[in-house]
Amino acid sequence: MSCICPLSWYYFLNKGLAMSHTLTLLLDKPVLIAAIFIMGIGGTFQYGFNISVMTSPSIFIKELVNATCIQRYGKSLELWEVNLIWSIVVSIFSIGGLLGSLCAGRLASAYGRKKCLQLNNLIAIVAAVMMMLSKTAMSFEMIMVARLLYGINAGVGLTVHTTYMVECCPKRLRGMVGVSVATFVSIGKLFGQLLGISELLGTEKLWPWLLGSCGVAALLQLATLPLLPESPRYLLLDQGDRQGCEKAIRKLWGNKDHSVEVDEMLGEHASMKGVRNHTVLQLIMDRSVRWQLLTVLVTFSTLQWCGINAVYLYSFEVFQTAGIPTYQLRHAALGTGLCELSTSLACFMLVESSGRRLLLYRGYFCMTVTLGLLTLTLYLQTVVSWMPYCSMVLIFIFIFFFCSGPAGVTAPLPGEIFNQSFRSASFTIAFTLNWLGLFLLGLLFPLIVENLDYFCFLIFLVFCFLTGLFVWYNVPETKNRTIMEITAEYVKMHPTKESSDREMTMPKSSDINACAATKL
Structure with a gap:
């Protein structure tokens, strides 16, 4: 026990120092x-x-x-x-x-x-x-x-x-x-x-x-x-304007030496020589980025089907059962909004020290457990007098896990796992899935609730659990890694002939004097 405490203090001290350093940057x-x-x-x-x-x-x-x-x-x-x-x-x-x-x-x-x-x-x-x-x-x-x-x-x-x-x-x-x-x-x-x-x-x-x-x-x-300024990557990789890119970087990041970052962009630019921006169809048909595409399809589909909207819907019913007057339900709902915002701000501070992959699979697994417990407490709320208060707590816990992981990490994910030629198409697919999910949820959710009532959470539980497993086994960490390093990690986890051939033709970071990524 005497060994565990110093190790715990050391862990949290490192986390705090890493967060402080990132915030200073x-x-x-x-x-x-x-x-x-x-x-x-x-x-x-x-x-x-x-x-x-x-x-x-x-x-x-x-x-x-x-x-x-x-x-x-x-x-x-x-x-x-x-x-x-x-x-x-x-x-x-x-x-x-x-x-x-x-x-x-x-x-x-x-x-x-x-x-x-x-x-x-x-x-x-x-x-x-x-x-x-x-x-x-x-x-x-x-x-x-x-x-x-x-x-x-x-x-x-x-x-x-x-x-x-x-x-x-x-x-x-x-x-x-x-x-x-x-x-x-x-x-x-x-x-x-x-x-x-x-x-x-x-x-x-x-x-x-x-x-x-x-x-x-x-x-x-x-x-x-x-x-x-305009996006530095857009200026360099899409417009071929290196001078404009460097000027934009100096404006955004200050007048310090940013040659390493520029070299990394040039390495990506070299790997894209003669390659135009891919269309959505070309992205779908390209076997070398199949697992990146699957990552986008799974994570963005689950973003709407994880149960967050169902939790917000049932929050009114739970608050009312717990004794909050009807005319004050709007004010009580502000509590869920404040919980979401405060958790998102906490994720903003911690994401660089925790890593994206960890936040994703931990968030979905914890949401799975919370949905199971919430279904149980809603089932028992008419039997046990204090059960609605447990449901209230679980609602806030669910919002906490959603906002501290999937909500914050998923949106920028396509920009991290695809290079510039695929980036626009990947974001188009990602947010098209998001809007389709929102539309279908609005269309089907009333029918689901009408037939299943609070047992509808079991459907969302399955989505969360399966997505957590997918991220655990199939998605690499992206923290502090260049796009070429992330692509190489995908190839290592899911080797295919096309991706291996492409990896062999890509210039290495060492060839352009780019520094290897380091972990905090």
């Missing part, structure tokens, strides 16, 4: 910090905000739908008709997101990351104006169109924001900066919940302003984007 790069906030506010913030913001004004929008039909046709709609229109209003956001994701990679490659986001913000501003005018115009169709435009904006923003941040940070900060993508999703969800309470914009008079507030975030990003 980030604080030395003020423009990179500014890029995190500028990209986030008009990127994944919009995605998170639009997911959570529709809960509060739902009753007012349904009233508008009915009032519009009475005014136009002199007929009051039946309840099922109102609910059908409402479901279209909610789900059309996912359709827009899917359209945005499908075209985001091509637009980002053709026009650059910055210009693509500038055009994207104009879409959000148009949608915000339509939302604010919808009640005055007595037109629920304007809300539908605006939700579709918001979806396109979120689909493009989710893809390009992630791509830009992965390409703009040094490998020692890649995990921390990648987690910031998920952190802004959490911030967006929290703002949607917060602004939607009745004391702020969640009222019959102000709800159009609530739905139009996305325009403010778009205006902020549009005004501040000119302060940032």
